[in-house]
Amino acid sequence: MTNTLPRVKTLQNFFLKDKIIHELELHRTWVERFMFLLGLFSAAMAFPQVMTIYQQQDSSQVSLTAWSFYSFSACLWLIYGIVFNRPVVKRVQCLYVCTNMLVVAVILWYR
Secondary structure (H helix, E strand, O other): OOOHHHHHHHHHHHHHHHHHHHHHHHHHHHHHHHHHHHHHHHHHOHHHHHHHHHHHOOOOOOOHHHHHHHHHHHHHHHHHHHHOOOHHHHHHHHHHHHHHHHHHHHHHHOO
16 A cells, blocks of 8 residues: 555656646746747837938937947847747847847948
C-alpha cells in the first residue's frame, strides 16, 4: 500500500504541473499578442514626427542624434530577437527599424 500512494501523488503532481504549464502557455500567448499590438502602436508613433517635418519642411527642431540612436538600438534588439529566436521581438523591431530609419531619412532630407 505504501508503494501506490507515492505513485498517485506523482501522477497528481504530473497532471497539476501539466495544467499549470498549459495555463502559462495561454497567458504567454495573450501577453505576446498584447506586446505585438503595443509594438505596432509604438512604432506608429514615429509617423506624426515624419508628418510634422514633411508639412513644415524643416527638421532643425528634431534631433538627428537621438533618432539615429533609436535606429541603432532597434537594430541591436532585432539582432537579439534573431539570435534568441524571439518572434515578437523580431517583428516589432523590424517595424521600429523601418519607422526610425524613415524619420532619420526625413530629417536628413530637410536639413
